Amino acid sequence: MATIIIDGREIEVPDHERLNLIEAARRVGVEIPHYCWHPGLSVVGSCRMCLVEIGRRDPATGQVQMMPKLMPACNTPIQDGMVVVTDSPKVRRARAMVEEDLLLRHPVDCPICDKAGECRLQDYHFRYGQPERRGDVRPFSSRRQELGPRITLFVDRCILCTRCVRFTREVSGTAELMVRARGTHEQIDVVDGFPLDNKLAGNVVDLCPVGALGDKDFLYRQRVWFMRSHASVCTRCAAGCSIWVDENQDRIYRVRPRENPQVNRWWICDDGRYDYHHVHDPRRLVAPVCREGSGLVPIDWPELLGRLSDQLARARPLAAVFSPFLTVEEAYLLARYIRGLDPEALLVLGPIPREGEDERFPGGFTIAAEKCPNRRGVEKVVAHMAGEVAVFERLLSELDGGTIRGVWVSGGYRQEWIDATTAARFDGLQQLVVQDLFPSPLTERATYALPGAAAAERDGSYVNRTDQLQSVSWAVRPPSGVRPEGSLLWALLGRQRLYDARAVLREVAAEIGHFHVAAEPIPEVGVNLKVNLLARSEGPAGEAEGVRQTRPS
Amino acid sequence: MSDYQPVLLANIHREDSHKLAVYEAAGGYRALRKTLREKSPQEVVGIVRASGLRGRGGAAFPTGLKWSFLPEGHPGPIYFCVNADESEPGTFCNRVQMEHDPHQVLEGTILSCYATRASTAYIYLRYEYPLAYRRLQDAIAECYEAGYLGKNILGSDFSLDIHIHRGAGAYICGEETGLIESIEGKRAWPRIKPPFPAVEGLFRKPTVVNNVETLTCVVHILDRGVEWFQSLGVPPDPDNPRDAGSYGPKLYGLSGHVNRPGVYELPLGVRCGELIEEYGGGVWKGRRAKAVVPGGVSTGLMSQSELDTPLDFAGPVSVGCLGLGTAGVVVLDETYPIIDFLYNSCRFFAHESCGQCTPCREGTRWALRILERIKGGRGRLGDLDLLAEIGEGIGIIPGTTICGLADGAAWPIKTALRKFRDELEDYIRRTNPTGYMATGPAEAVDVAEVA
Ligand SMILES: Cc1cc2nc3c(=O)[nH]c(=O)nc-3n(C[C@H](O)[C@H](O)[C@H](O)COP(=O)(O)O)c2cc1C
Ligand code: SF4
Ligand code: SF4
Numbered sequence A: 001m002a003t004i005i006i007d008g009r010e011i012e013v014p015d016h017e018r019l020n021l022i023e024a025a026r027r028v029g030v031e032i033p034h035y036c037w038h039p040g041l042s043v044v045g046s047c048r049m050c051l052v053e054i055g056r057r058d059p060a061t062g063q064v065q066m067m068p069k070l071m072p073a074c075n076t077p078i079q080d081g082m083v084v085v086t087d088s089p090k091v092r093r094a095r096a097m098v099e100e101d102l103l104l105r106h107p108v109d110c111p112i113c114d115k116a117g118e119c120r121l122q123d124y125h126f127r128y129g130q131p132e133r134r135g136d137v138r139p140f141s142s143r144r145q146e147l148g149p150r151i152t153l154f155v156d157r158c159i160l161c162t163r164c165v166r167f168t169r170e171v172s173g174t175a176e177l178m179v180r181a182r183g184t185h186e187q188i189d190v191v192d193g194f195p196l197d198n199k200l201a202g203n204v205v206d207l208c209p210v211g212a213l214g215d216k217d218f219l220y221r222q223r224v225w226f227m228r229s230h231a232s233v234c235t236r237c238a239a240g241c242s243i244w245v246d247e248n249q250d251r252i253y254r255v256r257p258r259e260n261p262q263v264n265r266w267w268i269c270d271d272g273r274y275d276y277h278h279v280h281d282p283r284r285l286v287a288p289v290c291r292e293g294s295g296l297v298p299i300d301w302p303e304l305l306g307r308l309s310d311q312l313a314r315a316r317p318l319a320a321v322f323s324p325f326l327t328v329e330e331a332y333l334l335a336r337y338i339r340g341l342d343p344e345a346l347l348v349l350g351p352i353p354r355e356g357e358d359e360r361f362p363g364g365f366t367i368a369a370e371k372c373p374n375r376r377g378v379e380k381v382v383a384h385m386a387g388e389v390a391v392f393e394r395l396l397s398e399l400d401g402g403t404i405r406g407v408w409v410s411g412g413y414r415q416e417w418i419d420a421t422t423a424a425r426f427d428g429l430q431q432l433v434v435q436d437l438f439p440s441p442l443t444e445r446a447t448y449a450l451p452g453a454a455a456a457e458r459d460g461s462y463v464n465r466t467d468q469l470q471s472v473s474w475a476v477r478p479p480s481g482v483r484p485e486g487s488l489l490w491a492l493l494g495r496q497r498l499y500d501a502r503a504v505l506r507e508v509a510a511e512i513g514h515f516h517v518a519a520e521p522i523p524e525v526g527v528n529l530k531v532n533l534l535a536r537s538e539g540p541a542g543e544a545e546g547v548r549q550t551r552p553s
Numbered sequence B: 001m002s003d004y005q006p007v008l009l010a011n012i013h014r015e016d017s018h019k020l021a022v023y024e025a026a027g028g029y030r031a032l033r034k035t036l037r038e039k040s041p042q043e044v045v046g047i048v049r050a051s052g053l054r055g056r057g058g059a060a061f062p063t064g065l066k067w068s069f070l071p072e073g074h075p076g077p078i079y080f081c082v083n084a085d086e087s088e089p090g091t092f093c094n095r096v097q098m099e100h101d102p103h104q105v106l107e108g109t110i111l112s113c114y115a116t117r118a119s120t121a122y123i124y125l126r127y128e129y130p131l132a133y134r135r136l137q138d139a140i141a142e143c144y145e146a147g148y149l150g151k152n153i154l155g156s157d158f159s160l161d162i163h164i165h166r167g168a169g170a171y172i173c174g175e176e177t178g179l180i181e182s183i184e185g186k187r188a189w190p191r192i193k194p195p196f197p198a199v200e201g202l203f204r205k206p207t208v209v210n211n212v213e214t215l216t217c218v219v220h221i222l223d224r225g226v227e228w229f230q231s232l233g234v235p236p237d238p239d240n241p242r243d244a245g246s247y248g249p250k251l252y253g254l255s256g257h258v259n260r261p262g263v264y265e266l267p268l269g270v271r272c273g274e275l276i277e278e279y280g281g282g283v284w285k286g287r288r289a290k291a292v293v294p295g296g297v298s299t300g301l302m303s304q305s306e307l308d309t310p311l312d313f314a315g316p317v318s319v320g321c322l323g324l325g326t327a328g329v330v331v332l333d334e335t336y337p338i339i340d341f342l343y344n345s346c347r348f349f350a351h352e353s354c355g356q357c358t359p360c361r362e363g364t365r366w367a368l369r370i371l372e373r374i375k376g377g378r379g380r381l382g383d384l385d386l387l388a389e390i391g392e393g394i395g396i397i398p399g400t401t402i403c404g405l406a407d408g409a410a411w412p413i414k415t416a417l418r419k420f421r422d423e424l425e426d427y428i429r430r431t432n433p434t435g436y437m438a439t440g441p442a443e444a445v446d447v448a449e450v451a
């Protein structure tokens, strides 16, 4: 146990935690400003914004001896007896000096800079900078240079913290970025013919403490102070990265990684980052329709709710297709609903989209080949309800055999997931209910084709490939006419008031052993179902083992 | 002191002094033979420690102490780097040693590698020393031939390979961790310490970096003994517990406005004025000295009234200079404008700043900007305060940068302002008679003009 004093506040840190002074100060609510340090990158100690005074307290006499020189907090690990001062006049002078230096050649073009409002240079200037400009250099303007297909560099805004360079060397392992030239001639650059183009490239924009790196997807589309950030989970692949969804008036403008040591640490991949476009895709289904003769005609939700269950009940034997894009809660409600109509109903796991192999990056980040967020969660629910998880092929052969007369299909896939030939095997059903995001050969054949919600519009929980369960709330409201899966099933089950995903999850936890920890409130980073299961069944020894097995790579 | 017999330079005037046969005939490699036979590596470290030898590369760090920081019982490899980047303005002693007595440098390197148990040494050589390169190359070949290098040197179980790595014209490659990065094939951006090279250096292995002249001192300490070494120079000041003393011979590189510039070997502690008058033949053209740089431009300026200062490790500090540095003594005569010295010095450091640390990258350039404006006749008296503030703010001594380049940039500014402020103010008044009193932000100039 190390005891240190930061600005007069004492803090105890267990020996196994290796914190630097920035991290330790955060624990007592003291912010040490910093640019170049990032917990996910190597320490270079070059920006010099994090300078503090340190000293030692003599354990015998209690006397404090301070060191004469300033020390970078980022490269100073805590030590028992250390005394840290972060707001002395000396520290304040050093910070003002660094701010003044960084602004000497900076264009200060905040009015046209995307970063304004969440820029460290701006924030720190107001907090720690000089009130007036003494520099006699007129800076460059907003020179811009393309670094790759999605990333652009505003050359003169760069403060040369090298976070982006280190990211491409240490995390993506692609090393496209470099520092060119020396001293004040330095600039971030790529080598001709080797653009910044890798699947993690978008992260450098989040990493950049200033507005030097711009994401062309976001550029000039929204001022950051108009947006609200919602904690969410990426549903692009089975990694289930934690994300922030930044939205203004139900339109998503940007997706950023949300720090989660259990899952994605500080990063997300570009597939996930730009996946949000499907939410605002104009091809989406936005109104429920039902079959009349050979055509589909609009129907309103109250009418539909009034007759759907009866019609399905008359179409027994039933089957339901559980999309791996459903939340745990939705899968549970769907199973309850269909089994309520037909206790023998066949419960089928929808097709699992896969692309290639898992992609591992040198820094440990992995993009899963399985391109859906919740196969594990849905499987567990279905297995519990039906005793087994039937595969999609099984349904198809039952359909061919004519043993099934009514089917509920949940979709939510990004890409085309069913071709016309396969869809044709659903012909001849008495009832075919399809709830999906996009029109497909199947919605064309449906008795009821219902618009589904995109992930960012749903409440609920996902279980990723390492058994981490994360619960999220909706970030944007669905287009009018869309009724999210959970809310629809909630109503069909005759439940009162608004859909309450949390209440459903508690039910799931009570009923299905695998989910028992979900009875407790779910922390922001989620909980690991397997670890907790092992802990419960095997006691403390099992817990340790479980932690080792399921720690994300 | 004029009867002092050179030791480090004893060989250089012989014909073919760079050849192995000549070096051996003058007693070369005697220390190596004796040491490999009689002393263990720890004993060598002990002797060097006891001698009080301090690094000649600029920082004057005790050499034996540095070696003792290597982790004990390390399985290896341990690397040794010879710092032959010699780029400090006004410094050229290593060059003479490498060109005219390369075997002395190699013997020192081999002995130091033996002491530190290093199995590979790199000589990081300034690119602009082509003759030194050829001479060292030839000397290394001779050593392999003669069994002083390679496997089982002189029949012992000590083996060593030496490689020469040529730099590419950057001052920062002389900073020890910049040097290490450069050997690794990277940009010479000095590393933040800790970890220190002795723990994690070249290729993340324990590494020692020493200056060429330091290593040649090691040869003679082992050859002639600690007592001989301590008979030269200046013992520690008994009243100052932090003074580690200034023992041994030292090469002084005298240049600038003197009649006989050159490399002079003297015991540490010769007075600056004595060096200029007795050895350098006095200031040229019958003039007086206005200022003297004691040890490379990084160390700052001594004024005419401070010429009595002994050029040992403590002397220059006592008159407000950074230290003895590289003992590259540069004389400026009474006609030389301090503003020009300051401008040239700032231009050098702004050009050579590696650009990592904000205060060094921006501060050195800003100072140059201001001096450019002053020289352009648009100076203001307030500029001097701003320069002083920049000078006080940057460096590892205040703790605002990673390496000592920034201190080297700061000291000329600080000492010039402290010692020659009147002259600088005069200059500003004279060249900007209408605007020297102005306050408020100075008129801005496009950065493109500066860059
Ligand atoms: C900017 C900078 C440049 C340096 N250049 C050299 C150099 O050219 N040669 C050298 O021996 N030491 C140079 N040094 C000092 C080295 O960092 C290091 O202290 C020295 O090589 C250690 O050797 P020594 O202990 O034998 O003196 C430089 C230091 C700095 C900060
Ligand atoms: S572009 Fe941004 S992240 Fe990269 S070095 Fe410049 S300021 Fe840092
Ligand atoms: S002090 Fe200057 S030269 Fe040294 S590491 Fe920092 S920026 Fe580079």
Ligand code: FES
Residues within 6 Å of the ligand: A033, A034, A035, A036, A037, A044, A045, A046, A047, A048, A049, A050, A051, A072, A073, A074, A075
């Ligand atoms: S955060 Fe410590 S020096 Fe940049």
